[in-house]
Amino acid sequence: MTAKIIDGKKIAEGIKEKLKFQIEGLTIKPCLAVILVGNNPASNVYVNMKEIECTKLGIILKKYCLKENLLEEKLLNLIKALNNDVHVHGILVQLPLPSHIDEFNIIEAIEPKKDVDGFHAINMGCLFIGTPKFEPCTPKAIIEMINSTNITIEGKHAVIVGRSKIVGNPVAQLLLQHNTTVTICHSKTHDLKEYTKQADILVVAVGIPHLIKEDMIKEGAIVIDVGVNRIEDITYKKGYYLCGDVDFEKVINKASYISPVPGGVGPVTIAMLMSNTLKAYHLIENGKAI
């Protein structure tokens, strides 16, 4: 069996096309404020990608690039100002933050209605009690990608490898709400293979290149590879290449569907950010509470 590729770029284009059409019909345009602290190269790339996509869709992006040694209090003041700015609909603080800044304090300072990443405790709480308002972008993207296969997932066994706040944990909740049976594995799980081999749907969000080998996969599984790993290699033009957590070349022979890296979860995650920004716009402009 050779798996079909879940083409993240194509899925993202479809979502963005619909969003663009909706945004074209608005007289006031949605505005997303993005805060970047310090000079993390990966964060710079992610923010630039978000800026390009916002521009294409007609979303105004206000970018705040702040120095690495910024005081936490200054960042809190900026968030407060953006919370009160009626022209700003969404606020995103690019993570990770420098170690002297408390990430939790910063996320909690964002007005939940403008929390397009969905990381605020109120939004996480809503997600966990089954009434999500802003679903975090990557978990939301993963569900969209699984749904793109048109395979009924109700009653299937989903195994998630990774239990982070931003990917593993919330995607497990979303999959539960889609009536799958969910197993979460993590760094302390004994005999990972015993679990992954049982997965009808396998979501891997760890950050270890090629952690998941062919013999860890059930025949015909849907495999979503969230991991993004940068491998230094001077034979590549950029001096490195990107790969996921799944041994794609081998696993493709056993799975029914598989998402590639790059070109898989990443582009759909950005499309979901645009979708959440439009949702925030409607909440703010129509004065609705969360």
Ligand code: NAD
């Ligand atoms: P994280 O470091 O916060 O969490 C990693 C998780 O993996 C932890 O829960 C840990 O318990 C688990 N883990 C570590 N070693 C393990 C092992 N040997 N076996 C099983 N589980 C193990 O990471 P994260 O923020 O969830 O990101 C995970 C990966 O996904 C990273 O490569 C990141 O770059 C990528 N990512 C991609 C996107 C995207 O849009 N494409 C978005 C977010 C994260």
